Amino acid sequence: LYRLLIQPLKNELKEVVFILPDDRLHGLPFEALIDEKGEFLVRRHVISYQRSFRQMVFQSLKSERTQSGFLAAFAPDYTGTSYQAIQNSLEEVKQLSKAFQGRAFIGKE
Numbered sequence: 001l002y003r004l005l006i007q008p009l010k011n012e013l014k015e016v017v018f019i020l021p022d023d024r025l026h027g028l029p030f031e032a033l034i035d036e037k038g039e040f041l042v043r044r045h046v047i048s049y050q051r052s053f054r055q056m057v058f059q060s061l062k063s064e065r066t067q068s069g070f071l072a073a074f075a076p077d078y079t080g081t082s083y084q085a086i087q088n089s090l091e092e093v094k095q096l097s098k099a100f101q102g103r104a105f106i107g108k109e
Contacts, residue, residue, distance in 0.1 A: 002033040006041060016046045046083070071102025 006013075019030050030049075031042035041047065073093040078085055090106065097104035 001028070002035055002041070005030075006033055006035070010035075013045060016048055017041075018048050018050055020050045048086075071096065071100040072105065073097050073102060074105045075107070076105075077107040 017030075021028065021030075031040065031047040033041045035041065073096045075085065075090040075093040093104050093106065096102065
């Protein structure tokens, strides 16, 4: 799968790779793909999954049927790790949890 999906683009990849999977690719753990040297993709790139509009609509409809009024938002503390927070995620989590009366999980929580 690495040869088909990643290798044709490998010279274009930056440190952070944004994946917008569709259809059957939703279940594929891209970070576990192995390159021609036997290294996992996650060793050289930070993998960030983005949801397609179609998936967001499907999940939204499913959520409305099963758990109306539920929101949990996360803004982890990445201090001391090689990861970094998504820009403005803390502010977004605070605003979303307030607007939708949801629960915010911030920092180590």
